Amino acid sequence: MFDRLTLPRPLAVPATVTAGVLLALATAVISGVSVYVNSFAVKHVADPAVFTTLKNAVVAVLLVGLVAGSRERPAVRTLDRRRWAGLVAVGFVGGSIPFLLFFTGLAQASAPSAAFIHKTLFVWVALLAVPLLGERLGALQVAAVGLLFAGQVLIQPPTGITWGTGETLIAIATLLWSVEIIVARRLLATVGSTTLAAGRMGFGLVFLVLYLVLAGRLDGVLTVTATGWAWILATAVFLLGYVVTWYAALQRAPATVVTSVLVLGAPITGAIQSLATGKLPAPAVLAAYVLIVVGAVVFAMAATRLRGRPSTA
16 A cells, blocks of 8 residues: 555664554553543533644644654655645544544433443454454454453443434444554554654644634633643643554554553553542453453464564554
8 A cells, every 4th residue: 555664663662563562551551541530631621622622732732843853754754645645534534533523422322332332442443454454363362352342341231322323423433443543554654653643633633623613612712721721731641642652552563452452441440440439340340351451461462472573564
């Protein structure tokens, strides 16, 4: 799809699958903490679209600065139209439209439905990665997908799930995020991970601002309080760490592995909540966390059999 280029290695991280798995683990930790922090942050900015846009704006500016001061800067000058189109596509498919669909759907869907649908991301990535990226899933990996899915079902049993417009919007958003991962994985063969992260957030920001303008909600930016801005900046730090480690992981390890390891974010969030409340999760939820950890470890062990080999996209 894209001609291969020689890319600099951001932060001198080895271009091996093992490094990719470790970066994915870092992403899962950041995600687990971020979900907990964001649950407080969203209460201080009335409009979710404004909150998302401002948070993404902070991250986009920081990422552009990182690229400008990194060894990826010379490679940016050599990007052709196809790669720029790819960056725009990632920004549209991953950095803007899904967020708007998700938050709109979240306002209409039941909480159990929203949580369950969104957490099936790794399943859709696995279904797409095999035919589109040529990734292979052996018996162990298929079993691991089953364990991860079973864990998600135990955390959020499907008994409370209903289906309507809100659920449809969330499902579309989840599918778009899975498509973004496939496109990003292909682009990362020729584009630096920090550059792709900057493109995703930067072009995504353009679409988000355009949405606020067309929806007549841009003036909501002016109503954000000092406390709201403090939460926006705090959550932006987590988002910055998330996208940097996420794309760096995706550049080094298969998409199925990276998304499977990311599911570990759920037990991490649960552990933080337990520490904060002093209460252990229900036995079924604890069992779910065990299944998720085992499933993620199986994927990681299978991937690190390629230890020391450069990853390929």
